[in-house]
Amino acid sequence: MTPTPLRTRFLGLAACGVLAAGLSACGADDVGSNADLIAGKQAFVEKCGSCHVLARADTKGIAGPDLDEAFRQSINDGLGRGTIHGVVREQILYPAILPPDHPGYMPADLVTGKLASDVAAYVATVAALPGEDAGKLGSAVAAAGDGEPVAAEDGVLALPADPGGQLAYITKVATAPPGPLEITSENESSVPHDIAIEGNGVDERGEVVQDGGVSRVDVTLAAGEYAFYCTVAGHREGGMEGTLTVE
Ligand code: HEC
Structure with a gap:
């Protein structure tokens, strides 16, 4: 279940009020002139994208x-992107709301310091903006x-x-001969993932790992098509899956 966006408006208005009292900058469009977008x-893609849709970041x-x-x-409603910047920064510092054992729990301080401000500036600049990022961005x-197909060795x-x-895994297309197979998935990133396989009566999953861990499953496969995917909530739906053809 996706939490309601209502809270954003509430937070946004609160931040706007604070700013307005101090600087009368409410509704400002400036997301920080020294922001590194x-x-x-x-x-954002590395630390936030596994839990959030943002079209321009894909x-x-x-x-x-x-x-x-x-x-x-x-x-x-006319709330400037400068105000959104403040709201996103606040959210990075104080996500709150969910208990830590909740599957979608957003930890605090995923990014810190100037980088937190840069992430907030990027989100504030592109949120709800049609089109695609151009140039260096x-x-x-x-x-x-989009990687080349991978074959078992x-x-x-x-x-x-x-x-x-x-x-995503590095590819969506894999092949293997029939028989015993060890499937491994190294995960260098800080986003938790595993590798699972299903099809033709097979349904196995490896351990969830991150920061250089390797998820593994041992299976014996007959000829046919199988799906490999990540079982972490929302990851398969977000595209983390592919097809293994055994022949
Ligand atoms: C593990 C999943 C997860 C990650 C990673 C994550 N978030 Fe979140 N985020 C959530 C959830 C769940 C909520 C709603 C509950 C809450 O506020 O904690 C949320 C709420 C938000 C909101 C408020 C939106 C609204 O409608 O109120 C913003 C803004 C946001 N996140 C930005 C970020 C940014 C920026 C990052 C990366 C630095 C990030 N999130 C990383 C899960 C995540």
Whole structure:
């Protein structure tokens, strides 16, 4: 269940009030003139995209609110992008609300200092904005999951997760001969992932790992098509899956 975006408007107005009292900057469009939007986008994709949809960053996480939707109304209501910047920064510092054992729990301080401000500036700049990022911002993050097909070698099929934290393995296409197979998925990123396989009566999952851990499953496969995917909530729906053809 996705939490309602109502809270955003509430927070936004609160931040606006504080600013208005001090600086009369309510509704300002300035997201910070020294913001590094490229660094902000890269960190957003790596640290936030696994839980949030943001169209311009091409992220598809669904554990948290869709950030285009969350801010569309406020932007239409005339709340400036400068104010959104403040709201996002606050959220990074004080996510709160969910208990830590909740699956979609947003930890505090995923990014800190100047980078937190850069991430907030990027989100504030592109939320609910039609079109695509252009120029250097457009090429700031490599596309995930488009890698060449991977074939099993000596009974091992290696399907690493995207090292940048995107919801993808390095490829969506894999092949293996029938028989015993060890499937491994190294995950360099800080976003938790595992590897699971299903199809033709097989349904196995590996351990959830992060920060360089390796998820593994041992199976014996007959000829046919199987799906490999990540079981972490929202990751398969976000695109973290592919097809293994055994022949
Ligand atoms: C593990 C999942 C997860 C990650 C990672 C995550 N979030 Fe969230 N986020 C959530 C959830 C769940 C909520 C709603 C509950 C809450 O506020 O804690 C949320 C709420 C938000 C909101 C408020 C939106 C609204 O409608 O009120 C913003 C803004 C936000 N996150 C930005 C970020 C940014 C920026 C990052 C990266 C630095 C990030 N999130 C990383 C899960 C996540």
